[in-house]
Amino acid sequence: ETGVTQTPRHLVMGMTNKKSLKCEQHLGHNAMYWYKQSAKKPLELMFVYNFKEQTENNSVPSRFSPECPNSSHLFLHLHTLQPEDSALYLCASSQRPSTDTQYFGPGTRLTVL
């Protein structure tokens, strides 16, 4: 166990649905991240939060809306997704967004029908 949990582990949704992914870290870290892994592609950073403030948005479409209410929790709100958004979504945390090791959750496998 890395100390980073994600729920749900699997999610199937239609293109008109609204759903949210949740990430929680129990490590006392200050930075949290969302990553996406599409089939046969490398892990790709989506968002970075440091002390609840968004510090990086890697040109992510607005149908993905992150929320970081405190340093321990990170959400990814999903609405009007496309089938090509089907992927594994991973959350990570670190003490700081610099050299520190990032600790990953197990991911949410998302399928958009």
Added chain:
Amino acid sequence: ILNVEQSPQSLHVQEGDSTNFTCSFPSSNFYALHWYRWETAKSPEALFVMTLNGDEKKKGRISATLNTKEGYSYLYIKGSQPEDSATYLCAFKRTNAGGTSYGKLTFGQGTILTVHP
């Protein structure tokens, strides 16, 4: 666009074999190089964070070296065991204009290692 390349894409070895794989990254604006081990259906597990040219790190039977001037890192596994079967990822972190880092990791596609009993 940052290119982080890993080779080979996949590797099959017999139990007891030693093996190594390569991560290539841009040699400019280097800040850190991370190695992760990712077993199927589990979380990626951090192996090493390397920051200095010439760094060598070791964790049990796994070790890594770093050459920032030429932009590559090697990961070595000595005496491979079936439980070493996983995808090994490297990730590059670059400096920003101020010489620090925003924390953005750029990952390679990984090397899939299968160790046969």
